Amino acid sequence: MQLVEQMLAGQRFALARVISKVESRGKDLPRIMELVFPRTGKAQILGITGPPGAGKSTLVDRLTAFYRTQGKSVAIVAVDPSSPFSGGAILGDRIRMQQHSSDEGVYIRSLGTRGKQGGLSHATKEVVMVLDAAGFDVVLVETAGVGQTELDILQLAQTVIVILVPESGDSIQIMKAGLLEIADVFVVNKCDRPEADQMARELVNMVALATPTPEDWTIPVQKTEANRNHGVSELMSAIQSHQAYLQFSGEGKKKTLISLEKEITEILIEKLHEKLQASLKTTESQQILSQALEKKIDPYKAANLIYPL
């Protein structure tokens, strides 16, 4: 585990290799996380999501530049669960992000689907822990924002920024419930478009209707034009306000506990998968499977016989 020591000492090649190990879910993962975990808890972890074309990467770019002017180091994790229909938008964006590549204070890593369902969300959380332990002040997690996997991934962030663009006004109504559940800050990007004001108003109304008591966090709605760097410093203020709210309200602690419980659940599911894989290969299990194929026993009974929980 010299590699982890080197990573914790700030060596970039070691960081890249540790992340690869986390991605490939090898045998040494528990040992890596044992060394990494005590060093976590210092980074500011932000999630950024929105529909394709909303300008997520441009905004990530602007936020990164802003943090750099404050002297903070930034790690960017771009997650693309890459459905065969979604194409490679993030890949292209990453090429553009190369403007930061000569900056030692910025680290960019893309994560894609590695086999099993659920695995990506778990791996992403652990990669963020590694980056936190490696000493980055800010970790930005950008997701393509189309499916359940991405929503699971966003649970690891302290502050989730949902970026929308003014296009179809009525679609907000449809998205409503789900968006309020995940967003801590709303951004209406490309706010030079004529429908931007109306969209922002609708979002403000939606938030007002949904916020039950004055003690709850009121999701701010920030208009930006990321291309021209407009509204970015105001967005930064909104993010800082939310981070302060997490602290004084105790919500931050609650989030950390929920996140830990989820991590434990995911560790156990991954372990169950492994053990079950081995268990299914035994002669006994093969006989049970045969009986189930002949419809002599049903899957629930078969499951109980193969791996009693």
Added chain:
Amino acid sequence: MQLVEQMLAGQRFALARVISKVESRGKDLPRIMELVFPRTGKAQILGITGPPGAGKSTLVDRLTAFYRTQGKSVAIVAVDPSSPFSGGAILGDRIRMQQHSSDEGVYIRSLGTRGKQGGLSHATKEVVMVLDAAGFDVVLVETAGVGQTELDILQLAQTVIVILVPESGDSIQIMKAGLLEIADVFVVNKCDRPEADQMARELVNMVALATPTPEDWTIPVQKTEANRNHGVSELMSAIQSHQAYLQFSGEGKKKTLISLEKEITEILIEKLHEKLQASLKTTESQQILSQALEKKIDPYKAANLIYPL
């Protein structure tokens, strides 16, 4: 379990209630599936997917009409894991499908996200089993086709039809690997568009390059214009060919075994979730969580202590 008996006897209200019970994942699920499972295995189960706007619902509509002319009963399961960004396309399509609503031989059911990740894929598989047991000759499973969840769902189908539309030629290259993994039949819909022939040719080349031996199934590429019912009977032939291939090659049996193993895995994960939920509430677990929050023990150790597997 009188309800299941009524459902198996062909009563529609009982069918709807059994499906709702499967969706809500209640305590009586193992008992329901115990009664349902021995009656499964007769239906032809087709999966239909493709990017938004490819014409999935229209084609499902046409296939349904075709099966009805053969006197076969058809159940349609429309699955929408409804990300907050995806909106309600399937809902709108379902309204159009009401043309079959007076036909006793057609049953339509929509399934959406019910809480937990992974749960939708499992619930969908069991709903398909219920429809199979209820005596439907054909079960068509249509997914919105955007994320990992949908791809998991498609594993339950014997024959997966992937619908594409001629739009961006280069995007096929990007989608390549993933599509070949899931498709048993390709459809190029809206084939009146000028780029249709080129897209079909590219798909044929792609399939030719990927099919290793003459014994393997060669994914056929069928051009359709679902709106005008063009190419639908040819598509039906392609589906029947694949179903015949599954039989004589033994691939059908392999698929059934893989599907059963997946069902068993999902049953166990669901059970683990339940048990873990209870286990996390004990005083002992709360103490372990506190220690993990203080970073005295890492999540892997905590997981082992809370629920040893």
